[in-house]
Amino acid sequence: MRRANWRIPLACVLALASGAVQALSSDKQQPIHIEADSVTIDDGRGIAVYRGNVRYTQGSAELTADEVTVYSADRKQVSKAVASGAPATFRQRPDNKDEDMRGQAARIEFFASEERVVLDIDARLWQGANEFTGNHIEYRAGDEVVQASKAPDSSQRVRVVIQPRPAAEDPVAPSNPPLP
Secondary structure, three states: OHHHHOHHHHHHHHHHHHHOOOOOHHHHHOOEEEEOOEEEEEOOOOEEEEEEEEEEEEOOEEEEEEEEEEEOOOOOOOOEEEEEEEEEEEEEOOOOOOOOEEEEEEEEEEEOOOOEEEEEEEEEEEEOOEEEEEEEEEEEOOOOEEEEEOOOOOOOOOEEEOOOOOOOOOOOOOOOOOOO
């Protein structure tokens, strides 16, 4: 009898987590798979804490961390998921993109309804060979906006590496180069 009781709250948490990691539009309809060494579920508060080599996947989205806490204010929809690790990592395939957006940091927060990811402490964000590094990076998937900043008490600055586009993709490249 006791064994069956944990299945109901766990099923509720998994159902609630369906929007935690935003990626391809179709990912929202995919099942969530979470693997961890342990889980503590507080169904009354709408919080689930997964610990130990956590792997969270939904469609093309993947999150790995030492610990992932899933929050649901109304216990019907995830408001945020917080991952911590050494480092925590994520990847997601944005709509209409050929390459995954990848990131890592000591702490990663996903805000499901806002399609926003915040990376804190030794944060790195990549898409293809382009890279952002800083103490704090915020990525808003819907707007395709990245903001990065250094820690207030640090001399380490934000660094950005943007690779040149091939000539065929460059919207400002002339179609007929000038003759010598």
